[in-house]
Structures are given as structure tokens and as C-alpha cells.
Amino acid sequence: MDLNKYLSGKTSLNDYVHRLNQNGASFQVHYWGVMPKHYDNQLHKHSFFEVCYVVEGEGTYIDDQNTFTLEENTLFLSRPEILHQIKSEKGLSLLYVAFELIEAESSESWNRIMETAKQCTEVILHNKDEMETALLWKSLLIQATKRQNEFFEEMLSNIAYSLILSILQDFVPALNKSNHKHDPEQHSVLLIQAQLYIHDNLSNSLKLTEVAKHLHISGRHLSRVFVTELGVSFSKYVQDERIKNAMILLKKSNLSLKEIAEETGFMNVQYFTRVFTSMMQISPGKFRSLFVDQNTTTYSHN
Template identity: 45%
Template sequence: MNAHESRDRENWLNIAAESLAGSQLSFQVQYWGINPSHYDNPLHKHSFYEACYVRDGEGIYQDHDTEYPLRKDTLFLSKPGILHQIRSENGLDLSYVAFEIDEANSAPEVVASYRLLLDSSNCIRYGIGETPAALIWRALIGQTRQNDSLSDSLLNSTAQSLLLSLCSAFSEENEEERTLPPRKLSHHSMRSAVLYIRDNLSADLSVKDVARYMHLSVRSLSRLFHENLQVSCQDYIQREKMKRAVHLIRHTDLGFSEIAERAGYGSVHYFTRVFTKIYGVSPGKYRSGQ
């Protein structure tokens, strides 16, 4: 889909699917977007919800203090008042919708349930390609291909179904795919240390490396981690390394030497030894489910 075609479809959606009325739950859409080459945007926040569907590409989504990897068939939700940002080096094929609940035309008990599920759920879901939300989103975009003969009511109805489906999409918790945010950080230095570790895991980080970057002594850095996260800096680095390794084993076909390198282990043999000690099985058996 080229940029001109995307703009045509986007404009059609913004005209035909702006106010979505339902029997119990209605929505006001702020805007629809279809961008086949979305790169970076600044750190910002909204007074409304914004749901984004990654149709292809890779990048990073930052939600408050936490960064989440983006890849094909990822759905993520920016909630009102939360600082967030999207970054991508090579561009994301991204579809998105910004919306509010039309409370004046909705049943109060349904509004409360919908908002509770969205606000209490995780902000990101992976592997949603065959879920109702993704299927409806693709169908919605497909309906704009022949907008000269398209029924506005059909497009409107599909858009309404999409926003309703987001509720179930984000309420279905998936412990294996979910990236849990760290404990609320009480110090700017703590946030900076955590982000530095996550961004530089492949460099085989040491506690001294982090302390040097933070312009702190090793003792001060250790105290910072114990006070905020109740773990040592070394344990936190090790945990993040294993989290990245497990993610790569589960969701890629990379060889174990490449996984070890990306997770910050200088040797695949050392990585295998540490992994086996923690999980009780080798990386190969873990990947095969044995």
C-alpha cells in the first residue's frame, strides 16, 4: 500500500467512521490513521485512548517508564494521560485509531465495565494476527478499497465492532507474552539506569559499566537498586538478560550463538550453562518444549 492510497483510505475512515453509535456503547473517534512507514514521534500524551496495530515492521513503544518491543501483529494501547512514544529505525506499517467513549449515548454500567477492562489491563498484546481485533481491523481497511460504492453504514458498523473488540483483546492476559513494567520508580537516576541496561544488554554489561554511565559509585548504584527494586544491580542485569534470551528463543528462529550475543553473553557455552542452571533444561530443550 503506497502513501497516496493510505491517505485515501484514512480520509474515508475519518469521514465515514467518526461517530460510532451502538445499542449500549457509543464512541467518538478523534482520528483514524494508516501509515505504512511510521518512524519516530516525540514523547507525548493524550486525553483519549489510542489503539495501534503493527501490521509489519519492528520498533519500540515506550509507555511511561517502560519500553516494549514492537513487531508484526502487535496491538498496543496508549491510555489517557500516559506519556508514550513510538520509535522505529526502518519504519512500521501501522494502523491506529484515537477514540473516546460517548458517555451521553452509552449505558453507564457498560461504560464503567469497558473503561475498567481497558485501564486495568496490560497495554500491549503480541501475536494477535488471528484474534477478532486484528481480523476486524484488516477487514475495515479492506472495506476502504472500493470506497466509491461502499456503504457508509457497513464501514461504520465494522469500526464499531473493532472498538468493542479491543476490550476483549486487552482483557485476555497472556503471561508468556506480557512484559511486566518494573516497580514504580521513585528516582530519575533509577529510571535512567534501568533504561541504559535495557538498551545496552548486548554489550555484556557489568555493574561497573552502569555505575560509570550514571556517574555513581558502585556502592551508590547498588543502594539505588536495593531501595527501589529490592534486588541488586547485578541480579537485575542477569534477569533482563534471561528475559531477552527467553523472548528470542520463543519468538525467533535465531541460533543460540546469536541469541547469546543479543542477550549479552560473550560465550554460547556460558549462556547455555547459566540458562540450564536457572531453568533446569538447556536452551534447545526449552525451545522444543521438552
């Protein structure tokens, strides 16, 4: 990785990426660095976090009187108020970024995370191959050289935020453990495929055996998936989707009841009316009248 190619990217990052605000966290980014040859610096400290990644070269890193070896694909963290120093006789190719959390603008959980990061004891990571953080950093620099792109600033901000998260996850082990008491509801890929097929083909008959055949499984298996994962039968799910779609068409289209019945897969308008009225406790015609100004035939926003 020739860092000279990314010097313009460093300029773009320092021009555009100063504040990152997402998911309850507000980060101030003080500077971005791309250094093709970094030699010795003085023993010093910061009031913020600084993270460096060694692209090439060898050297040593001194942190709070502890000395660590630096080599290719090494990531190291300088914590706030900790004296540190980088040494290299032949020079290091370095990427670096300095940031801190704006506590007053961030959630309590983020403030706790950053306090944990300040106390972390593992401040250096060696990898034989490029780690995920390094790949994100490389991607960020590549994007930063493309100022002509339509979503240039948005992409920089999103990748930069992901990079900061990846760095924190590298150095704060607790972040690698889920702290959610309940995982979000998960559905199988098979169910999602079935739901998409149903949604896109409501005007068809949508028999259990036909949908199962499309998914290359048995009807019994597909039926079990709906009951197990959604708690409803296949036929009930299909009927509910037909009615949901019919409600949208009644609100937002000028289609006749007969056309809506056909579009949503009911065999005739009488059957459609009977099912809709049973489920919604109102006829399709009266339902539509709630959303349409009868005098102007334009749709009400109320």
C-alpha cells in the same frame, strides 16, 4: 499487506466514521491512521484511547516508563493521560485509531467497561499470526476504498463498531467472561430445522414419521426434541402453527375458509372450523369479521 493501497480508505474513514452508536455505547472516533513508515515521535499523552497495530517492522513502545518490543502483528494500547512514545530506526507500518466513550450518552455498564480499560495493565499483545482484530481492521480498510457501494456508510459504521469491540475485548479480560446470569434460550439445530420444515410445508400432512425421515432421524428422537426443548408434543406444535397461519390468512387475505383450511393442512373446512373455534373461542368467520369492514371489504387497521 501494502498500506499504500489503503491510504484512500483512511481518508474515507476520517470523512465518514466519527460517531458510533450501538447497544448503549456512544463512541467518538477522533481519527483513523494508516502509516506506511512511522519513525520516532515525542513522549506525549492523550485524553482518549489510541490503539496501534504493527503490520510490519520493528521498534519499541514506551508506556508509563515501561518499555516494550514492537514487531509484526503487535497490537498496543495507549490509555488516557498516560505518557507514551513510539521509537523505530527503520520505520513501522502502522494502523491506528483514536476514540473515547461519550459518557453522557452511554449506559452505566459501558461507562464501567471503559473505566476498567483505563486501568488495564496489559497494554501490548504479540501474535505470531494475524489476530481477529487485525482481520477486522483489514476488512474495514478494504470496505473504506469502495465508496461506490450502495451500503458504504452503513458497512463502515458496523465494521468500525465491531473493531472497537474487538480491541476492547483484547485488552479487558473481564469482557471475555459472560456476565449474564442466564444465557439466552438456545435451541438445537435439529429443532430449528424441524420448525422451518413445518412452517414451509403446512399444507402437507406433516406426520411425525415423515418429518423425522426428512431430517434423517427416528420419530421417537424427533418427538423427544420437541418435548425436551419446547415442552410441547410434536402434534400440538404442528396444530398451533396451523392455527397461527390460519389467523394470518383470515386477517390479510381474501381466501375462502375452504381455501384457508387447505392452505393450512386441515383435511376439510368442517374440521378446520371445529379446531379453530376450540382453540380461539371464536369461529373463523367471526374472527375474520373483527378485521374486515363488511361494507367495503377492505381491511381495518384497528
